[in-house]
Amino acid sequence: MLDRTHPEYSYLDLLDRLWRDGVRRQDRTGTGTRALFGQSLRFDLTDGTVPLLTTKRVSWKTIVRELLWFLRGETNIRPLVQEGVTIWTDWPLERYRKATGEAITQRDFEARIVADADFAAAWGDLGPVYGAQWRHWPRYEPAGDGLYRRDPEGIDQIARLVRDIRANPTSRRLMLAGWNVAEVDRMALPPCHTTYQYFVAEGRLSGLLHQRSCDVGLGLPYNLMTASLLIRMLAQQCDLLPGELHWFGGDVHVYENHGELVETQTARVPKPWPRLDFARRPDSILDYRLEDFVIAGYEAYPAIAAPIAV
Structure with missing residues (x-):
């Protein structure tokens, strides 16, 4: 049993x-x-x-x-891909393929992410996902005249x-x-x-x-x-x-x-x-x-x- x-x-x-x-x-x-x-x-x-x-x-x-x-x-996949972690690649890869029409493979896309910092900045960011919210939840402070400014650190x-x-x-x-x-x-x-x-x-x-x-x-x-x-x-x-x-x-x-x-x-x-x-x-x-x-x-x-x- x-x-x-x-x-x-x-x-x-x-x-x-x-x-x-x-x-x-x-x-x-x-x-x-x-x-x-x-x-x-x-x-x-x-x-x-x-x-x-x-x-x-x-x-x-x-x-x-x-x-x-x-x-x-962090919110960009580049540091992860540099360490061989590919679990977040699918989403920026899909966005890149739809935007450019290029039938790039995941392997080639990840290679470009690692090799080209500008390419990674343009296509490897996931938006304000977990890391952004955990460490930099947006906060706004009065800036005078009824306006508010965003604290860059949050x-x-x-x-x-x-x-x-x-x-x-x-x-x-x-x-x-x-x-x-x-x-x-x-x-x-x-x-x-x-x-x-x-x-x-x-x-x-x-x-x-x-x-x-x-x-x-x-x-x-x-x-x-x-x-x-x-x-x-x-x-x-x-x-x-x-x-x-x-x-x-x-x-x-x-x-x-x-x-x-x-x-x-x-x-x-x-x-x-x-x-x-x-x-x-x-x-x-x-x-x-x-x-x-x-x-x-x-x-x-x-x-x-x-x-x-x-």
Whole structure:
């Protein structure tokens, strides 16, 4: 008899339930989805493990690099592509192809992004996506004569969050938001993981992630790990221990062309989850580097290829 207590089964059960019971819906991409509304997952991080899925290999280094890119406030894909991270290329590539009519390959487009800073500035920017909102949420100040000027730095939500957790850990305002109504139409992709909230109790930091839209086959494995990394980084910076990750999804779906992924992955038996340790404690949450994250004991089945819907 299988041991169904492994926490990864909650993810696999969600994936299976979506495929079996999800409502068939048309979507923005034209691919079609099977969707359920209002789903939740919960993971215990107190033992040092992290929800890095084992039923398919997930590139945790890509997740770390993307998160550090968010934390730097960046919105251009060039730094990611320079590090071999291509998960954000599809959107600017599609925009370039439509604007120019050039049937350029993704590989050639990325090569131009890396080689030509001007080309990257023109075609590699994603608009005011996560990093812009996390580090530079727009703020306007009176400029006289009834006019207002935009503060070029804006509001640094990350700095404020660390400060507030340290100074007032029982606050109910420990929030991080990415959904800026005034700027969402300028983003290449509106934020899927929209709101984070944190809760301190008995020396432990727990986090909640609300997603308005969740691609469970491809996106959720990344989102769960990103949210867990943020909890661990904030806990280290604020002299706390990790608690729990609570995840809530609004439009939770799997794409119609991900049937092979669902069948393959749900047939696999999860392996023990890995531990996350830190090689050092950086001076601030903005000073982490890839080599600071030490993942121990990660054994996983092979990755499962599936098309991304743009």
